[in-house]
Amino acid sequence: MIRNRIPDVVVKRLVTYLSVLLHSDFEDGDFVSSAQLGDLAAVNGAQVRKDLALFGEFGKQGVGYPVKALREQITKILGADREMPLSVFGIGELGTAIVRYIAGRRRSDPNYRFWPVALFDEDPRKIGTSVEGIVIHPLSDMETVLKELDVKIGIIAVPASAAQSVVDRAVASGVKGFLNFAPTKLKVPPGVRVHYTDVTLELQELAFYI
Amino acid sequence: MIRNRIPDVVVKRLVTYLSVLLHSDFEDGDFVSSAQLGDLAAVNGAQVRKDLALFGEFGKQGVGYPVKALREQITKILGADREMPLSVFGIGELGTAIVRYIAGRRRSDPNYRFWPVALFDEDPRKIGTSVEGIVIHPLSDMETVLKELDVKIGIIAVPASAAQSVVDRAVASGVKGFLNFAPTKLKVPPGVRVHYTDVTLELQELAFYI
Numbered sequence: 001m002i003r004n005r006i007p008d009v010v011v012k013r014l015v016t017y018l019s020v021l022l023h024s025d026f027e028d029g030d031f032v033s034s035a036q037l038g039d040l041a042a043v044n045g046a047q048v049r050k051d052l053a054l055f056g057e058f059g060k061q062g063v064g065y066p067v068k069a070l071r072e073q074i075t076k077i078l079g080a081d082r083e084m085p086l087s088v089f090g091i092g093e094l095g096t097a098i099v100r101y102i103a104g105r106r107r108s109d110p111n112y113r114f115w116p117v118a119l120f121d122e123d124p125r126k127i128g129t130s131v132e133g134i135v136i137h138p139l140s141d142m143e144t145v146l147k148e149l150d151v152k153i154g155i156i157a158v159p160a161s162a163a164q165s166v167v168d169r170a171v172a173s174g175v176k177g178f179l180n181f182a183p184t185k186l187k188v189p190p191g192v193r194v195h196y197t198d199v200t201l202e203l204q205e206l207a208f209y210i
Numbered sequence: 211m212i213r214n215r216i217p218d219v220v221v222k223r224l225v226t227y228l229s230v231l232l233h234s235d236f237e238d239g240d241f242v243s244s245a246q247l248g249d250l251a252a253v254n255g256a257q258v259r260k261d262l263a264l265f266g267e268f269g270k271q272g273v274g275y276p277v278k279a280l281r282e283q284i285t286k287i288l289g290a291d292r293e294m295p296l297s298v299f300g301i302g303e304l305g306t307a308i309v310r311y312i313a314g315r316r317r318s319d320p321n322y323r324f325w326p327v328a329l330f331d332e333d334p335r336k337i338g339t340s341v342e343g344i345v346i347h348p349l350s351d352m353e354t355v356l357k358e359l360d361v362k363i364g365i366i367a368v369p370a371s372a373a374q375s376v377v378d379r380a381v382a383s384g385v386k387g388f389l390n391f392a393p394t395k396l397k398v399p400p401g402v403r404v405h406y407t408d409v410t411l412e413l414q415e416l417a418f419y420i
């Protein structure tokens with residue numbers, strides 16, 4: 001299957017499968033059944049088989065999938081072995097928490113590939129200080145810094161009112177994807193992607209079941 | 211359709227439709243087509259029609275759905291008009307950012323129904339202080355406070371190593387649903403729900419497209 005034809009929902013599930021394969025207690029030599037993998041990923045077994053069949057036959061009837069090969073294959077499909085420098089915009093409480101979270105993950109997992117190479121804020125008291133050893137730049141330096149460091153991913157943790165203008169400038173500086181924590185909808189040109197993390201939507205969904 | 215038979219994916223989309231209907235520039239008297247609603251919710255129009263048809267006929271051929279009635283109907287289906295007191299566990303940078311975010315949303319939207327009624331941390335320097343006017347209690351008071359305030363939703367922002375024990379105790383005190391920010395899998399008994407917010411999974415997914 002051609003890489004850019006993989007449906008978004010399948011990409012989402014592949015990410016979950018990979019996470020499960022990396023963080024559960026599987027050994028390299030183990031086999032995992034579609035039912036087992038489905039249980040851990042909260043997906044039904046038939047769906048797991050269907051998803052993985054898209055990329056060729058690497059399961060064995062009655063035995064399951066070899067954990068190591070499956071992990072390597074999904075990593076390859078997702079391109080999950082490339083280093084991914086990123087930038088965090090807005091170093092308030094949320095931005096700081098995100099930087100610390102990523103730094104902590106990176107410390108505990110040598111294969112963790114995300115790394116904030118540049119932080120931005122507009123508060124003069126923060127500029128020049130650092131979080132986890134990464135310097136906070138003024139927003140006015142965005143164009144120069146992003147191009148120099150070839151940043152492709154931006155995490156938006158500025159207030160909603162500032163988000164669109166930050167995104168516009170980051171796009172002009174070569175950023176191709178955003179994870180948006182600001183509670184606002186963002187407009188981006190074709191070829192640029194925005195994923196939304198909205199605590200309110202998560203709470204609404206959770207509340208439905210209660 | 212019986213409320214507890216609605217598939218999870220449909221619940222997720224209904225939450226998105228409602229959010230779009232509440233936060234786009236629709237007037238009460240407007241009509242919205244399935245194509246329009248789909249565009250705003252990043253779902254195709256046929257899927258929108260299929261989802262909404264599950265709850266009876268409230269669209270008109272060639273005119274669309276009346277915005278006000280649709281909003282009220284989805285609110286009713288989701289139970290999104292009930293007040294939802296919640297509790298935040300772990301008032302570090304992330305927990306503080308979450309409390310401030312919810313407080314801000316509540317200030318700007320009189321219908322916002324989530325509200326942190328109790329915060330918990332184990333750091334003696336934080337206990338007794340408050341964030342957005344909400345007092346931080348010691349984890350040791352959890353059982354008393356949660357039962358007294360009838361808290362049903364918990365937001366987990368403690369370190370991964372502490373998450374399971376906090377969840378176990380909160381479940382024993384009547385909490386029915388968790389939004390988990392700790393990078394760890396949580397075990398809960400049947401009838402209790404956990405939703406995961408994992409920045410790493412979001413970044414993996416986003417990176418695929420870049």
